[in-house]
Amino acid sequence: MKKKKVFIWGLINYNWSLDINAANMARALDKEKYKVYSMVTTTLPYESIPGVTYFKRRYPDKIWKFICLLRACLICKTALIYRMGEFRVYWWLFKLFRLKTISVLGLTSSIFNREYPRVTSLHALSEVMREECKELGIPIKEKVLINPIRTEPFHQIRKVRTGVLKDIIFIGHDFERKGIDDVIFVAQNTEQLHFHVVGGYMDHQINLKKKLKQGGLTDSFTLYGSLEQPKLLEVVDKCQLHILPSRKEGRPKVAIEAAAAGLPSILYEGYGAEEYIENGQNGFVVKTREQLLEKVRLLQYEEGLLKEMSEKTERLYKKFDLREIVKDYEQLIDSL
Template identity: 30%
Template sequence: MPNRIKVFLGAYLNQTNAQNLNCLSLAKYLDKSKFEIYALEINHGNLGRLSIDGVNTFNCIYPVKLTQWLGFFWGIHKSDVAYLPRGNNFKLQRLLVKIYKRKSFKTVENVIDAESLKTALSVLGTVQRARENYSFTTKTFSITSFMRRYNRERHGIISEDLILPPVIDTALFNEIGFVRKSINRIVFLGNDMKRKRVNDFVHLSKLYPSIKFLIIGKDRGYLENILSSGSYNNLTYLGMLTHSILLEKLKECDLHILTSKSEGFPKGIIECAAAGIPSLVFNDYGAEEWIQNWENGVVCETLEDMEQAIKKLIETPGLMSQCSKGAIELSEQYGVKKVVSLYEKVIEDLYAS
């Protein structure tokens, strides 16, 4: 296949985190007749070693601090266009795209508020370095309009007018999709449980003892400490799950609650929506941009609002079905092939410029 554009996806395809999963979906769905794909893997990735037709990977073995440098040298050298979503080693990435004169782009994936700024600074050190991380590529895109406005006004981070949403493999979740008519199980998805305020989710479980509450994700001891302090008969912590087991568990769930107040565009909302599971979320990071109250989910201001929303969904005939149908329609707006086509256009335009 001659004249394919060589694309480097600068993330670890086999390790679960937002940037990595975004690149994994791109690796799977970018048109292989147009693009030749290069990407990274990490030797101890929780998704195991991957084999995707048309995708070449560099495996970062121990010591990863060294081999990831080699991986970025390899990928950027091989590429015509590099997608560089990760902030780690941004100075190396900046140097390499300059040396090799590569076109590149990046996505801003968080509303950089007081909470997420702590995470950004733990990686980048200072606000100035955070700005530099988002300014060295040929193009920088935000994943929501709210994020674009907020980060420009608060931090001077400039991104393009075009919004480039995360690439979410909605096709996987469509396979288990159906309209939910009542609430029997409520699910929480997330890894950084302290930041995502899982304690609020635990609080909600106490108010509805007849409903089962499931928590899925990686805990670093925060949740364990909460659960060890009391008895929670209707609450189950399942830990990290493989994709296949996650899908099986989501088949049993009816409502998704995200208690975090510091997010970008939570992938779990669209994944659940594709399965017919609407979400209750807070309004702090611009969720009104994609969720319409009582049509495809509910955006709340306070925890008390969430309590009342659950009650209303339980007691109002037909409301749960309406939100579930709306959630499926919401997921179609962010269908994987539709979003991938936006990335393909960006790559083609950069290559041609």
């Protein structure tokens, strides 16, 4: 059987959530059925993935980006788009060569409405997002697709989190959108808790340090910046709870990764978290910062609750088996 040639539009050696999704997809696509191509940047180290051919983006990146995308158009018939910002510039090239394109919408916005019709098959990450897309006039497909989540590294450090809640982890780059102010609110109204903050753009980290100093909370926080996965796993392993007080997400894979390591999560409602979190069982879905604080205190002081919820996180991460997720993509590729 002749293999279909698929281009995965991402930099799979770049530590950005969309590129991590691209790398996960590159690893997981069935190499018996597909010949897979993707991109790496030569400014960072990269490792070979069996069955994946790399187009190398050198310096100057703008020129080599175009060369890599042109090569993809000459070789492949289908593209999975993870870097939508780049697609908005080079969509015409893929249309010229008649490539079928697939993308999963991370966040909805009417600003992007003019770009999305150029995607052959556009999908939402949740039912809530799909309905919002329809209201905005974005041409969304009925089928909900989940970004590929590689939980194995987190499962390797899995343990049932027991004892007294002491360490909480927050992961994200866009501090303002991800709700860092609500994390600070929790810190201001609790005692004997330490908050581990991973990620953050440089200016966001500077602003956060100022806020913590002004609030006398410097000793309650450890800021790590962006971490490669081995270091991230070390930090996750120290913690017992993950919180993400964001009002606008697709389907945050950090909650599923945390569950694989045995950490329950507290998330805000409104974007579909209630579709996969069993509220009160393997995490909490709350409406307000006051409810967030209430649930943190509950886990801190109610004996045995942390252990009980940690045990049940297994049910959460097992819903997101990587191979099963990728099968939906493979069926879609074959149908185009």
